[in-house]
Amino acid sequence: MTTKTDVAIVGAGAAGLAAARELRALGVDHVVLEAKPVVGGRTISDEATFGFPYDLGGFWISNDGDNFLVDAAERLGFDTSDQSFPGLEIPMLMDDRWETQAENSARLAFNDEAMATIGAFNPADPDRSIAEVAGTTSPWYPLLASWVGMLNGLPMERTSAVDQANLLHGETVHQVPEGMGRLVQAWAGVPDVMVNTPVRAIDWNDAGVELDVGDDVVTARALILTASVGVLASDTISFARTMPDRVREALGYLPMGTVNRIAVQFDGDVFGETCPPSFGRFVSADDHIYIMTRLVGENVALGYVGNELTLSLEQQPDDVAVDLLCDALALGIGTDVRDRITATLCTRWGSDPWSLGSYAAAEPGSAWARAALQEPWDDRVFLAGEATSLTQFSLVHGAANEGIRAARAASAVL
Numbered sequence: 001m002t003t004k005t006d007v008a009i010v011g012a013g014a015a016g017l018a019a020a021r022e023l024r025a026l027g028v029d030h031v032v033l034e035a036k037p038v039v040g041g042r043t044i045s046d047e048a049t050f051g052f053p054y055d056l057g058g059f060w061i062s063n064d065g066d067n068f069l070v071d072a073a074e075r076l077g078f079d080t081s082d083q084s085f086p087g088l089e090i091p092m093l094m095d096d097r098w099e100t101q102a103e104n105s106a107r108l109a110f111n112d113e114a115m116a117t118i119g120a121f122n123p124a125d126p127d128r129s130i131a132e133v134a135g136t137t138s139p140w141y142p143l144l145a146s147w148v149g150m151l152n153g154l155p156m157e158r159t160s161a162v163d164q165a166n167l168l169h170g171e172t173v174h175q176v177p178e179g180m181g182r183l184v185q186a187w188a189g190v191p192d193v194m195v196n197t198p199v200r201a202i203d204w205n206d207a208g209v210e211l212d213v214g215d216d217v218v219t220a221r222a223l224i225l226t227a228s229v230g231v232l233a234s235d236t237i238s239f240a241r242t243m244p245d246r247v248r249e250a251l252g253y254l255p256m257g258t259v260n261r262i263a264v265q266f267d268g269d270v271f272g273e274t275c276p277p278s279f280g281r282f283v284s285a286d287d288h289i290y291i292m293t294r295l296v297g298e299n300v301a302l303g304y305v306g307n308e309l310t311l312s313l314e315q316q317p318d319d320v321a322v323d324l325l326c327d328a329l330a331l332g333i334g335t336d337v338r339d340r341i342t343a344t345l346c347t348r349w350g351s352d353p354w355s356l357g358s359y360a361a362a363e364p365g366s367a368w369a370r371a372a373l374q375e376p377w378d379d380r381v382f383l384a385g386e387a388t389s390l391t392q393f394s395l396v397h398g399a400a401n402e403g404i405r406a407a408r409a410a411s412a413v414l
């Protein structure tokens with residue numbers, strides 16, 4: 001069967017849903033093709049595991065002063081009043097004991113200076129890694145690297161200082177207890193998505209595009225392609241023609257970082273009075289975790305792990321990640337609460353075949369790559385997603401804004 005449309009959108013994550021919303025507003029005929037059985041991509045709220053909407057990916061609204069989700073949440077009745085985003089100042093367990101006051105002061109002094117130096121980096125200067133900018137000789141550097149690796153998903157040594165300087169930082173950061181995935185879908189209005197429809201091959205010329213979706217073919221006058229750069233750089237999709245040189249080169253310099261969320265639910269409030277709401281445990285570069293307790297007021301502990309550590313955890317059964325969290329919790333609470341566990345959920349974004357990582361980070365010297373991804377292919381194929389954003393990459397609203405940009409660009413060539 002052949003489906004004909006004006007614009008085909010591949011992917012129903014934040015970028016694809018936003019593109020569909022924009023095309024709907026412009027009155028442009030379109031179809032949305034999604035490989036997974038569900039809509040949302042890396043912005044999805046799981047409602048089955050814990051009995052409340054639990055975000056598997058994007059969870060925080062980073063209010064950089066230009067984030068439409070802040071107003072959308074208010075308009076749509078989502079509570080975003082909790083702004084308790086944990087930062088580097090959270091208490092740390094150094095292996096199996098709380099850090100001393102002297103260690104805390106020394107750690108925070110190093111962190112403050114390193115982060116201020118990274119923040120003050122002039123994007124017009126020659127690019128370096130953020131590790132080089134921060135300085136790696138302090139004994140506190142490995143701990144900082146574990147935190148930044150947890151945020152970016154890649155080692156500081158592989159992360160461009162120019163790219164980081166281009167990122168708009170949130171003045172405030174809001175939790176969405178009712179689910180970021182639910183919020184994005186409420187804002188976008190979920191279009192008629194063809195789910196379970198992986199696009200296997202794409203051909204294009206200056207007249208239009210043709211997509212191979214198994215037994216069927218979709219033809220369109222333009223294509224908005226929102227697959228992650230991890231997927232685009234893999235052989236998941238076969239491209240009948242050579243991508244523009246700059247795009248191919250850019251994909252090589254924008255690796256996907258990986259960050260995962262490990263969540264454990266208990267049969268009651270196990271956290272007690274003394275366990276901090278957020279804390280970290282650092283044993284080594286290969287053994288650390290950052291934890292929030294009473295996630296959105298529930299009896300749930302959430303651990304964040306990133307970088308190479310999380311990639312190795314993905315290769316092992318969930319129990320290993322759950323143990324990493326529970327070992328730290330036992331120290332934080334003062335007692336082991338493993339026998340109180342009722343449910344667990346560990347994400348595996350690095351091995352998710354439709355994502356192949358959590359979000360893209362530019363390698364030192366490669367901040368240009370994001371702009372290269374925005375360049376249309378023969379005025380027919382338009383890439384969009386978090387990775388194509390110049391200033392809001394790695395973020396839900398950045399992906400959505402890119403979907404809107406691509407929708408306008410695609411409709412202009414019809």
Ligand SMILES: Cc1cc2nc3c(=O)[nH]c(=O)nc-3n(C[C@H](O)[C@H](O)[C@H](O)COP(=O)(O)OP(=O)(O)OC[C@H]3O[C@@H](n4cnc5c(N)ncnc54)[C@H](O)[C@@H]3O)c2cc1C
Nearest residue numbers: 011013014015035041042058059060199354385386396399
């Ligand atoms: C663990 C984690 C934590 C995060 N935390 C935050 C946060 O707190 N705040 C924040 O703002 N952002 C956060 N993010 C980032 C945010 O979730 C992403 O930037 C955003 O969701 C990316 O949206 P996208 O549309 O670009 O890509 P995606 O959501 O990946 O959408 C692409 C879609 O394309 C589909 N697809 C891929 N290939 C094909 C194909 N061949 N055929 C058909 N369909 C295909 C995929 O299945 C997917 O649904 C987090 C991400 C992760 C993973």
